[in-house]
Amino acid sequence: MSEQEIQWFDEDGKRIDGRDKDEMRETKMEADVLSEADGSAMVEVGNTRVIASVFGPQDLHPKHLIESDRAVIKMRYNMAPFSVDDRMSPGPNRRATEIGLVAKRALEPALEMEKFPKTGIDISMEIIESDGGTRAAGITAASLALADAGMPMKGLVSATAAGVVDDTVVLDVIGKEDKKGNADIPIATINGGDEVTLLQMDGDLTKEQVDDCISLAREGCAELDQMQREALHEVYQTENGGDQ
Amino acid sequence: MQINTRTIKELAEEGERLDERDMDEYRDIELETDYIETTAQGSAKVSIGDTQVIVGLSADVEEPYPDQPNKGSIAVNAELAPMADRDFEAGPPGEEGTELARVVDRGIRESEAVDFEKLCIEPKEKVMVIFIDIHILNNDGNLLDACALAALAALKTGYLPAYSTEEREVNHEEKWKDIPMTKEPVMVTGRKINGQLLWDATRQEEEAQAARLSVTATEEDKIVAMQKGGRESLTHDEMTEIMDQAESQASKIREILHEETGE
Amino acid sequence: MSRVKDSNDIVTPGEVVVDGNDFYTNSGVYEENGKIYSKYFGTVRYGDNAVQVKPMHGRYMPEEGDIIIGEITRVSYSRWTVEFNSPYEGSLDISEATDEYVDLDEDDLTDFYDVGDAVAIEVQSVTKGMDVDMSMDDKRCKKLEGGRVIEIPPSKVPRVIGKGGKMIKQVNNKTGCNIIVGQNGQVWIKGDNANLAAQTIHKIVDESQMDNLTETISEFLDNELEGDN
Numbered sequence: 001m002s003e004q005e006i007q008w009f010d011e012d013g014k015r016i017d018g019r020d021k022d023e024m025r026e027t028k029m030e031a032d033v034l035s036e037a038d039g040s041a042m043v044e045v046g047n048t049r050v051i052a053s054v055f056g057p058q059d060l061h062p063k064h065l066i067e068s069d070r071a072v073i074k075m076r077y078n079m080a081p082f083s084v085d086d087r088m089s090p091g092p093n094r095r096a097t098e099i100g101l102v103a104k105r106a107l108e109p110a111l112e113m114e115k116f117p118k119t120g121i122d123i124s125m126e127i128i129e130s131d132g133g134t135r136a137a138g139i140t141a142a143s144l145a146l147a148d149a150g151m152p153m154k155g156l157v158s159a160t161a162a163g164v165v166d167d168t169v170v171l172d173v174i175g176k177e178d179k180k181g182n183a184d185i186p187i188a189t190i191n192g193g194d195e196v197t198l199l200q201m202d203g204d205l206t207k208e209q210v211d212d213c214i215s216l217a218r219e220g221c222a223e224l225d226q227m228q229r230e231a232l233h234e235v236y237q238t239e240n241g242g243d244q
Numbered sequence: 245m246q247i248n249t250r251t252i253k254e255l256a257e258e259g260e261r262l263d264e265r266d267m268d269e270y271r272d273i274e275l276e277t278d279y280i281e282t283t284a285q286g287s288a289k290v291s292i293g294d295t296q297v298i299v300g301l302s303a304d305v306e307e308p309y310p311d312q313p314n315k316g317s318i319a320v321n322a323e324l325a326p327m328a329d330r331d332f333e334a335g336p337p338g339e340e341g342t343e344l345a346r347v348v349d350r351g352i353r354e355s356e357a358v359d360f361e362k363l364c365i366e367p368k369e370k371v372m373v374i375f376i377d378i379h380i381l382n383n384d385g386n387l388l389d390a391c392a393l394a395a396l397a398a399l400k401t402g403y404l405p406a407y408s409t410e411e412r413e414v415n416h417e418e419k420w421k422d423i424p425m426t427k428e429p430v431m432v433t434g435r436k437i438n439g440q441l442l443w444d445a446t447r448q449e450e451e452a453q454a455a456r457l458s459v460t461a462t463e464e465d466k467i468v469a470m471q472k473g474g475r476e477s478l479t480h481d482e483m484t485e486i487m488d489q490a491e492s493q494a495s496k497i498r499e500i501l502h503e504e505t506g507e
Numbered sequence: 508m509s510r511v512k513d514s515n516d517i518v519t520p521g522e523v524v525v526d527g528n529d530f531y532t533n534s535g536v537y538e539e540n541g542k543i544y545s546k547y548f549g550t551v552r553y554g555d556n557a558v559q560v561k562p563m564h565g566r567y568m569p570e571e572g573d574i575i576i577g578e579i580t581r582v583s584y585s586r587w588t589v590e591f592n593s594p595y596e597g598s599l600d601i602s603e604a605t606d607e608y609v610d611l612d613e614d615d616l617t618d619f620y621d622v623g624d625a626v627a628i629e630v631q632s633v634t635k636g637m638d639v640d641m642s643m644d645d646k647r648c649k650k651l652e653g654g655r656v657i658e659i660p661p662s663k664v665p666r667v668i669g670k671g672g673k674m675i676k677q678v679n680n681k682t683g684c685n686i687i688v689g690q691n692g693q694v695w696i697k698g699d700n701a702n703l704a705a706q707t708i709h710k711i712v713d714e715s716q717m718d719n720l721t722e723t724i725s726e727f728l729d730n731e732l733e734g735d736n
Binding site: 034035036037040047049051052053055058076078080081082083084085086087090091122124126128129130131 | 280281282283284287294296298300301302304321323325326327328329330334336375377379381382383384416
């Protein structure tokens with residue numbers, strides 16, 4: 001089937017994976033999944049799976065990065081070689097560096113960095129399986145991991161991407177849709193509200209379409225925010241008879 | 245903390261361990277194959293106690309080496325991801341990661357566990373190479389045995405994708421065949437602490453070790469690979485004991501593997 | 508104004524704890540738009556017209572007066588450096604380490620404490636710039652010989668100790684182990700049943716949110732000890 005022949009929406013308005021245009025993929029979250037890290041979380045959005053870890057606050061190296069009045073975040077975004085169909089060679093690449101930077105900026109506004117002067121916080125987002133939306137899932141997982149690590153925060157940060165496919169605004173763009181779609185707009189918000197900490201875009205859209213995308217993505221973030229809180233509540237059982 | 249290292253050494257002299265396991269007792273081993281369903285051609289997640297590792301396979305087509313014109317190959321890479329251990333740093337694999345990958349590789353290669361000739365698509369032109377990527381999630385010791393087991397489990401349940409000679413492309417969605425396996429090499433690492441040997445060391449126990457020997461054995465009780473590590477020496481008798489243990493521990497581990505693969 | 512969350516409720520960062528702002532805000536909460544929100548994944552505590560949230564997890568931040576368990580990592584001319592599972596290190600000056608007369612040029616500081624020694628030690632003072640001074644003066648302080656040190660989240664220390672020490676005394680008595688619970692979450696255990704004591708303490712942490720925990724732990728200990736006979 002050539003590009004032009006792909007039917008992005010069927011007669012019922014369902015997308016190529018059966019979803020409605022404003023429907024997110026099936027999402028699962030679990031916090032406190034690693035014993036060595038100070039905080040950790042795994043987030044699965046459809047076939048995209050991310051594990052985030054937090055170490056810190058702790059000693060910061062190299063020393064020239066130390067700030068006397070606050071903590072400094074070192075953020076790592078990495079895709080495992082087997083996380084994509086065509087094996088990705090291990091090692092740094094510019095895309096990963098940029099994503100690490102915007103992810104750090106997405107999380108910082110929610111953190112009380114001044115509480116830990118002269119220290120570093122090492123955050124890592126490892127993508128173990130990718131089907132689009134990895135930076136969003138990574139930020140969502142990293143925020144959970146930060147809460148799990150006991151970091152003081154204004155709130156949780158959740159992220160998702162809205163896009164336009166075949167002139168229709170859709171929520172949570174998957175790999176296939178992203179490659180051939182018109183636009184992809186990842187967004188992160190604090191507490192599922194109106195404070196946006198991540199915004200990127202590629203595409204070719206009208207202002208109205210962009211606005212619609214942002215509104216739709218914010219709804220998605222609000223949904224994810226609820227799930228993050230449930231995942232934290234599940235870390236400690238509160239009733240007898242539960243599974244531990 | 246050093247107080248723990250000292251206590252571990254004292255206990256070892258009595259044949260005891262902090263967690264009251266026997267010296268030759270492994271922690272709970274859990275194995276899940278097909279862990280990375282959509283993007284890998286085979287995968288497994290292994291936990292031994294709190295140690296957790298993932299192996300994912302990716303197959304690609306390359307030109308064969310001139311001296312092996314009708315044989316494919318494997319390539320093993322290990323990522324000691326910063327998430328797994330406060331002391332793991334981001335960056336290219338250092339000594340530890342490189343040794344881990346190479347020792348796992350040797351066990352598979354020397355046993356001829358994967359039938360390299362059956363990876364041949366077109367002699368002298370095209371062969372399949374299986375990339376075995378190891379990703380450490382959480383380090384509580386004994387990464388070597390955990391990774392070797394995960395690699396074996398991934399290979400046993402993995403597949404080779406179809407290759408189209410006209411389009412000169414691999415189609416990951418279509419299966420050519422199961423990965424052709426001939427043997428089941430299993431790695432068992434013994435460590436010496438204060439003159440006593442023990443198996444399946446935790447991260448703390450590894451810090452107390454004087455030396456280690458990893459032995460990879462097949463189901464035919466043949467030894468196909470060995471690697472000694474650690475700052476001190478091992479006696480000939482100690483190495484013999486570790487090799488003997490390797491055979492018996494490997495069978496037990498193979499049983500766990502077969503439970504998962506349904507054999 | 509109303510309490511949205513009650514004492515001991517688990518909350519997450521950004522969740523509303525109090526609708527209104529008539530409470531004094533202690534640690535772990537912040538005020539915005541007339542409401543009080545949690546800063547942590549933690550538990551709510553009310554008291555004296557004030558509200559706070561204590562975090563479930565988190566690395567230890569040194570507080571004056573805490574007795575903690577740490578390790579000597581460096582010996583200098585007139586002091587030792589102590590690490591204790593915190594983003595910050597502590598400094599033990601010779602004047603706070605011993606009452607004996609010490610000639611700094613003649614005597615060897617390692618005679619007192621050497622690199623790798625574990626100690627129960629007091630946090631004497633913490634400056635705003637997070638310089639931490641320590642002292643061995645308190646009678647609860649000592650060098651720890653033998654035994655093992657396990658780690659629990661510092662926030663769970665009160666639960667492990669229990670009201671008036673009830674919980675830890677139980678573990679102490681039934682296992683016959685010496686146990687020192689450092690405020691920094693490091694716990695020193697020495698004795699024949701050290702492994703059981705360690706497992707019990709981890710169990711207290713895992714089930715910290717459950718009711719009737721003292722009974723559960725008592726039963727657990729009795730069962731395990733019976734099994735050994």
